[in-house]
Amino acid sequence: MKRRTFLQFGAVGAAGTLTGVGGLLSWTPRARAATVSAVYYITDGYVAQPDGLNVYFKGYSGSSSSLAVPGAPLIAQEGDTLQITIVNTLNSDHSFVIDGMVDSSVIGAGQVQTVSFVAGSPGSYLFYDALNAPYNRLAGLHGGIAVMPAGSSNELYPGSPTFVQQSIWVMTEIDPAWNDRVRRGLTPDTTFTPRYFTINGRSMRVPGSADYGNPDIDSGYHPGTRLSGSIGDRTLVRILNAGMATHSVHFHANHVEWLARNGEIRPDIWKKDSLMLPNNRGSLDVIYPFEPPPDAHPAVTTGHYPMHLHDEMTQTAGGGLYQFGIATTIAFE
Amino acid sequence: MFSALKLKPIQMMHTGGGGGGNACYTYPDAPATPGLTTADVVFDRSAHMNGSITMDDGRTVRMWGFNTGGGGMGGGGMGGGGGPFPSPAMRVTEGQIVHTRLTAGMMNGTHTIHHHGIEPSTENDGVGHYSFDVNGTYTYQWKASHAGTYFYHCHTNTVLHAEMGMYGALIIDPPEGPGTLYSGGPTYDVEAVWACDEIDSSWHALSWTAGTCGGDVGLNDLNPDYFVITGVDGAQSALTDPGVAVTMNTGQRLLVRYICAGYLPQRIDFGGLTATVHMSDGRPLPNPIQVQSLEASSAERYDCIFQPGSPGIYEVTVEYLDWVSGETLGTARTRITVQ
Numbered sequence: 001m002k003r004r005t006f007l008q009f010g011a012v013g014a015a016g017t018l019t020g021v022g023g024l025l026s027w028t029p030r031a032r033a034a035t036v037s038a039v040y041y042i043t044d045g046y047v048a049q050p051d052g053l054n055v056y057f058k059g060y061s062g063s064s065s066s067l068a069v070p071g072a073p074l075i076a077q078e079g080d081t082l083q084i085t086i087v088n089t090l091n092s093d094h095s096f097v098i099d100g101m102v103d104s105s106v107i108g109a110g111q112v113q114t115v116s117f118v119a120g121s122p123g124s125y126l127f128y129d130a131l132n133a134p135y136n137r138l139a140g141l142h143g144g145i146a147v148m149p150a151g152s153s154n155e156l157y158p159g160s161p162t163f164v165q166q167s168i169w170v171m172t173e174i175d176p177a178w179n180d181r182v183r184r185g186l187t188p189d190t191t192f193t194p195r196y197f198t199i200n201g202r203s204m205r206v207p208g209s210a211d212y213g214n215p216d217i218d219s220g221y222h223p224g225t226r227l228s229g230s231i232g233d234r235t236l237v238r239i240l241n242a243g244m245a246t247h248s249v250h251f252h253a254n255h256v257e258w259l260a261r262n263g264e265i266r267p268d269i270w271k272k273d274s275l276m277l278p279n280n281r282g283s284l285d286v287i288y289p290f291e292p293p294p295d296a297h298p299a300v301t302t303g304h305y306p307m308h309l310h311d312e313m314t315q316t317a318g319g320g321l322y323q324f325g326i327a328t329t330i331a332f333e
Numbered sequence: 334m335f336s337a338l339k340l341k342p343i344q345m346m347h348t349g350g351g352g353g354g355n356a357c358y359t360y361p362d363a364p365a366t367p368g369l370t371t372a373d374v375v376f377d378r379s380a381h382m383n384g385s386i387t388m389d390d391g392r393t394v395r396m397w398g399f400n401t402g403g404g405g406m407g408g409g410g411m412g413g414g415g416g417p418f419p420s421p422a423m424r425v426t427e428g429q430i431v432h433t434r435l436t437a438g439m440m441n442g443t444h445t446i447h448h449h450g451i452e453p454s455t456e457n458d459g460v461g462h463y464s465f466d467v468n469g470t471y472t473y474q475w476k477a478s479h480a481g482t483y484f485y486h487c488h489t490n491t492v493l494h495a496e497m498g499m500y501g502a503l504i505i506d507p508p509e510g511p512g513t514l515y516s517g518g519p520t521y522d523v524e525a526v527w528a529c530d531e532i533d534s535s536w537h538a539l540s541w542t543a544g545t546c547g548g549d550v551g552l553n554d555l556n557p558d559y560f561v562i563t564g565v566d567g568a569q570s571a572l573t574d575p576g577v578a579v580t581m582n583t584g585q586r587l588l589v590r591y592i593c594a595g596y597l598p599q600r601i602d603f604g605g606l607t608a609t610v611h612m613s614d615g616r617p618l619p620n621p622i623q624v625q626s627l628e629a630s631s632a633e634r635y636d637c638i639f640q641p642g643s644p645g646i647y648e649v650t651v652e653y654l655d656w657v658s659g660e661t662l663g664t665a666r667t668r669i670t671v672q
Contacts, residue, residue, distance in 0.1 A: 004601075114667065255450075268619040273452075273632075274633045297475060298367075311656060318552050320550045
C-alpha cells in the first residue's frame with residue numbers, strides 16, 4: 001500500500017460531466033450515440049464509521065489522493081461508447097466489470113488501462129472489481145451506472161412509466177474484519193458478520209448526533225441519496241446491492257411502483273411499500289411517486305419521512321446505535 | 334430545517350419496568366394531534382414489557398408488546414405487567430377515520446406506533462426521530478384509504494422493540510366488510526392471519542435502551558433459535574393451534590393474510606395447495622398470480638386465496654433464511670385441513 005489517507009468521505013464527482021449534478025443524476029438525451037469518458041483511480045484509505053471506528057476501504061476514486069466509496073455514478077444512453085480509464089495506484093491487482101457489458105480483466109499494480117465498450121440495454125448496473133471475489137467488491141470497489149433508453153430522459157426502459165428525476169442508491173454491508181484482511185493482502189477467514197451498513201457510502205444520522213445534517217456524512221442529507229420533491233415529482237430510484245445480504249427496502253408515505261428486479265422488467269407494475277432487494281449485486285428499480293400521503297387526515301402535501309431497510313439489523317452501527325444505518329430522508333417540500 | 338416539528342434530542346432517564354438506563358437519541362413528547370377530529374374508531378394501546386411465551390421445548394421467552402387500554406389510570410400494562418404476543422389486532426373499514434391512542438413513557442419507556450403501510454402525516458407516522466417518541470398519551474390520527482393487510486409496530490429503537498414482539502396485525506376491510514378482500518376483489522369464507530417471525534432469544538434479555546448510546550450489544554447479528562407463526566411456536570404447536578391452523582370445508586374459499594413479521598427472508602410453501610395472490614402490501618395486483626410457494630422479505634404482506642377442491646391435510650412450511658447464505662435457519666409449520 002502506498003498511502004494511508006484518513007478521510008471522512010472521499011470526493012465525489014470523479015467522472016466529471018458524467019456524474020450527477022446536485023446529487024440526483026441529471027441527463028439530457030441525445031439523438032445520437034456519443035463517446036462518454038471517465039477516469040477512476042483505485043485508491044485506499046480509511047472511513048470513520050458512526051461509532052468512530054476507522055475502517056479500511058478501497059475505492060474507485062476521483063483522484064489519486066482521494067477515496068470514494070462507492071465510485072461516482074455513471075450515466076449514459078444505450079448505444080453510447082463508454083471509455084473508462086482505470087488508474088490502479090495500489091500494489092494489488094484489480095479489475096473493472098459490468099456484468100454483460102465489460103470485463104477489464106487484471107489491471108496490475110500501478111497499471112493504467114482504458115476499457116471501451118458499448119452501453120447495453122437500458123437499466124441499472126453495478127460496476128465492481130470481480131477479482132478476489134467477493135472481497136475486493138465488499139472492501140469498496142463498486143459503484144452504479146445508469147443506462148438510459150436512447151433519446152429518452154424520463155423512462156427506465158422504452159415505454160416504462162415516466163419520471164421527472166432519478167437517483168442511484170448503492171447499498172452495502174461492512175465487516176471491518178474482512179476489510180482489514182483485505183488491507184493485509186489476506187483472505188478473510190471468519191464468517192461474514194457485517195457491523196456497518198451504508199447507502200452511497202454514508203449512514204444515517206439523527207437530530208442531536210454529531211454530523212447530523214452534514215451532507216458528506218449523513219445519508220439523510222446527502223443530496224445524491226435524500227429524495228426531495230414536491231407533489232408530482234416522480235422519482236426513479238435505482239437500488240443496487242453491492243453487499244452479501246438480502247434486504248428489505250421500506251418506503252414511508254408512498255407506495256412505490258416496482259418496475260424491475262435484477263434488471264428484469266416486471267410483467268406487471270405492483271405498488272409496494274416493502275420490497276426484497278436480492279444480495280450479491282441484486283437490484284431494484286422503483287418510482288417513488290411523490291403523491292400526497294394517502295392516509296393523512298387532514299390531507300398534507302409536505303412532510304419528512306424515512307426510507308429504511310426493514311431487516312433492522314441494518315439500522316445499527318457497531319452492534320448498537322439504532323438509526324445509524326441504511327436509511328435516508330424522503331422530503332415532501 | 335429538517336422538520337417543522339419540535340425535535341428534542343435529549344438523554345433521558347428511566348427506572349423500573351423494562352426501561353432501565355440511559356437512552357440516547359429519543360425524542361420524548363406527547364403533543365396535541367394536528368387537526369384532531371372525531372374518529373370513527375378508536376384503539377387504545379399501552380406498552381407492556383414483561384410478557385412471555387412458552388416455547389414447545391418448555392422454555393419461556395420474555396416478550397414486549399401493546400395491551401389494549403392504557404388511556405388512563407389502571408390501564409393494562411402500565412406498571413410493567415405482562416401482555417399478549419402478538420399485540421391485539423386492529424380492524425377497521427376503508428374510509429374510516431382512525432385514532433390509535435398510545436400511552437407510553439413512565440415505567441416502560443417511550444414507544445411509538447407506526448402503522449406499517451399506512452401513509453399519514455409525519456406526526457402520525459410514528460417514527461421517533463422524525464417526530465417524537467410518545468411520553469404520555471398521543472393520538473395517532475389517520476384515514477384508512479386502502480383495504481388490505483397491514484401491521485403496526487413500535488418504531489423506537491425498532492431493531493430491538495419489534496424483535497421483542499411489539500407488533501400486531503392491522504386489517505382494513507372494504508366497505509362490503511369482512512368476507513371481501515377489497516371492493517371488486519375476491520370474497521372468502523374463512524380467514525387466517527399468519528404473521529411469521531423469528532426470535533433470537535439472546536436479544537430478549539436486553540433493556541429498552543440497549544445500544545442507543547453506542548456500544549456493542551449485538552443488534553447487528555440476529556441468530557434466531559425460535560420460529561413462530563402469529564405468536565405460536567412453529568416447531569409443533571402451530572400445527573394444531575386453533576388461532577393459526579385452518580379447518581375448512583371443501584368448496585370454501587380461504588384467505589390467508591401472510592405477514593413477513595421477522596427480519597430475515599422467508600419462504601412459505603403451501604404444502605401442495607395453490608395460492609392465488611390478489612394483493613400485496615395493501616394494494617391489488619393488476620393480475621393475480623398463482624403460486625405454490627412465495628419468498629418474502631421483512632414487512633411484506635401477501636393476501637392469498639385458496640379454494641381446495643378436495644378434502645385433505647396440507648402442511649404449510651415457513652422457512653426462515655440466512656440473509657447472507659440463504660440457508661434455512663429454521664422452519665415453522667402449520668396446517669390447512671380441508672374436510
